[in-house]
Amino acid sequence: MIIEKSSEWADGLTKRLEGIEPWDNWTFYNMSYHIAQNNLITEFTGLQSPKYLTNLKPLEHQLKVAETVIERMNGKAILADEVGLGKTIEAGLILKEYLVRGLVKKALILAPASLINQWVEELHYKFYIPAVAYKKNTPLEHCEVVVLSMDTAKKSPHRELIFAQDYDMIIIDEAHKLKNHKTKIYEFVQSLKKKFCLLLTATPVQNDVFELFNLISLLKPGHLGNYETFQSAFSASKHDLEHDDYLKELVNQVMVRNRRQDTGIEWTNRQVNIIPIQFTAEEKEVYELILDLKNISPVFSGAFSMITLQKEMCSSKEATFLTLNKMRQNCTSLEENNSVEYVMQKLMALDINSKAEKALEIVSKAQDKVIIFTEYKASQAYLQWFLHTKGITSVLFNGKFNKNKRDYMKHLFKEHAQVLIATESGGEGINLQFCHHVINYDLPWNPMKLEQRIGRVHRLGQEHDVHIYNLAIDNTIEIDILQLLYKKIDVFEKVVGDLDDILSAFKQTI
Template identity: 35%
Template sequence: MSFHSTKIHLWELGGRDVSEHEPSANIQADDIETVLENGGSSGLSQHLLNVESRRLGIAQGEQELLAVEEIKDRIKLLDHQLNAAHRALFRMGSGALFADEVGLGKTIEIGMVLKEMDFRETHHSFLVLTPAQLAPQWQKELKNKFGLEFVCNYDDEFSGFDAHDKIVASVDTAKMSGSREEVLSRRWDVLVLDEAHYVRNRDTIRYELIDTIDYGQAFFATATPIQNDITDLYNIINLVRPGLLGTKDEFERRFVADKETSQIKNADELQKRLQPVMIRNRREETKIDFTNRRVQTNTFEPSASEQKLYESVTDFVRSSYSSANARHLVMLTLEKEVVSSPRAVDGTISRWLERDDHSISRSERNQLSAIRETIDSIDTTTKQKRLSNILGSLDDQVEETQAVVFTQFRPTQQEIAEQVRREGYTAHIVNGDLSSRGKERVVGEFKSEGGVLIATDSISEGRNLQFCNVMVNYDLPWNPMKVEQRIGRIDRIGQDREVFVFNLALEGTVEEHVLDKLYGKINLFNQSIGGLREILSRMEKSGSDFEREVFERLRSADDAVELENNFEEMAVDLEENKEAAEKMDDFNKSVFDNFEFTGGEA
């Protein structure tokens, strides 16, 4: 059991302190004054009671957001965000789970909570834990939008978790040996955890770390508190508010009707239990006028040389594939590269041919050499021409062209950059070689200078690019989750223009099958991240990686008819998963519908 689960809840903006007594949410300022008059007969120290009396007096006397005036010129706070922050501060005690749907600004809501605490000077030590790629963004938003100076664990001036009072850090850094000891060596007034669904499993080091941290208040954020199992919700809530839902056995006995299907019972009672700890806004319940998303997906006929290259690579993969060693990873990469760009394929083949360890046979070497000859015969690709058309059409419609182009491969990225520069555009490149700070710098330059941002999936999750409204998927990840994560960079709150997404795919290739059979079956471009995660969860949970499954279906087909049948079977599986996900959505609604998530007006 974690240390913080044994503490009494003494409320001021939900604060809590150490006591031998049972937790209570009913201690008021008048109660403490009475205890003081009686000489502290409750056993609490005189000093503690004086402190809590003062803090509770502040909270009860000023239950309004005082810091709004200070930041009104920095950020426009929406009604649902103000209501969420107000409820978390004044009505939810020792912490809250912010469970708004994707794109509604959970970071802003928590930022407002932290700003109010800092403004009132009631809390002094703050630890914000996030996925690694989001830590610099959290730091930047807290500074630019709320005037809060946090040090990030990636900063040069970061001296350890025991050396600063306001820290944004990667949760995986915090759990590492050395860092973990520093995190656990002190008490934090406030703990923030972003993407809290990553700690839904009690058997992970992440969960154990969060459960062990000594903190006063906890604010967690996730759009998907329930993913595969109702116990996901239990585990997360038990970190935010230990004991609120009882023991796990008690929770399952009272609220779970069927473990296999996560069917719920006593939904009304569960809603009542969640009321003091969960805040959830839905898109349709807000007053936000979300812009339209227009997705244009066209398949283009490859040139004769491109078709020959695709067939040669696919034949090589089928004839040379072996799952007995690491070779299958190279084969999978080749199948992805061949529909991205000839240059991407050439890079992989060249590295293979340059090896002198006899890892490939003479026959394979001859096949690879023939593939390189085909690559040399290709001057300009079909996708290059289509990208040029898209950028040219933008020039005709807007004063300054600004578009994000996503690709999975560095050689393709370089090829695109060279092309857009030749055509007179500024090219900005972001990939995994850049540090988080470097990515922030390049994105900032793209925002101010315009042009084309050519990015790999190293920024497909968590980065805010809503100042741009045009995206090109130069090559398509086989996993639909990655596609939606890309689109989510520009189609999010703060986007005030129509969003245009262009998907480039070659006819007669795996891209066409993925688009037609798989993306179409789950209606990808109308799905949310949460919905996709639920649809794909069965494949992931069974140990069958989605992309690996696509590859196996492609590799094992002996002819075009069998290939069609293989993808049709996979589409049927996805359809079944979609139906299961819809049942889970119905289950979520049975818990969350008619739920007073954000409470009254701020």
């Protein structure tokens, strides 16, 4: 192929300078004028971006969120819609609007590693935004919109490369991971320049009200005063506060929250129940023996150690055995070692798991897809074996799986298995609308983890009522967990707003 320089432009310029050809062309000028006129944004109110999004039909509440954040909150907001209402779509609309208006040139999106590809795909295909998934050698200076994981962003040399850029907008997905102001990721985000900033989380308060204070302080430092002022003004403790109406008003100045019932969409119902379980006499004996260990050995006197063992005993003997065996290695006397050995022998002699039996009963009655959430991998493995012995097919899902394996497990669950047994990682980043039964086999201390779990199935696209079964063993630590969960839910509703049922349709007397 021969490449030659063209002289047309030079010849044309010479002819115009000599008056042989005119300098302008009315037809071309008129076309250019109309193009410029069409691209003008004559007023700031209203959204311009939807007319450019042929692959997306935003819902009314999503458009309203975008307008509110841009027109009233100056592009700094917590997007706190309930799980499944499309916070990613809302963030995409806001980003697209600022790009169209020329107010944003470069944007940084931080998300959990498992959601990176999902963000990139949605921005490409729904919003025509050429986002790049960050990799080790990605030239940030040449990327207008980059998506990377929080864990990567906070580490050297990546953090230094990010600080060297001049980002106009920061978007943080699953922003509740920033609840602790002492973590590296919190300090990293705090150090970022934030002309516009969106924090996405359905659960801005998970355990206590100070988590919300930390999020808002990231977004608008000083909006709630400093820590001491906030604590004093609202008589705030972890699970209680005063002047909650005034606090809610301040929060609503920086937070947008839609509930399912506010969207105008007809949602299926949640059928939520607490299922009480009784230990067998043998299980109860072992539970009491574990409690007695704190009086036998200082190894078991720590509150955290004893709470862990009690929770594990309410889950499975397999999970309990692993912890007991590890702790036994720290026993310093023969008497202590023998006491632990005796408990372990009694533990492994158990031939019935009352909670697993109840889960089996629920699965058998459902005759449908069921998700079981447990907090322990040992319990996860046990449950799969137990269900297999009863002729029930299941697949596992946990945080150790990479994206391909996660997608494959989801496929197996949808097409072949009746049960998916998930650890806490299954509570984020996976959509399972084809399932409508959720068993919370182990209760977390954090009520928002329950909401995240339920949100995997009760979201846009769900066509059936969703059945939630919260299992709790009487006269054990699980009753204490229930009481604390209700307290935390009360704090959430005082500050953020009403919450869909996650424990039961009414507060039961425990």
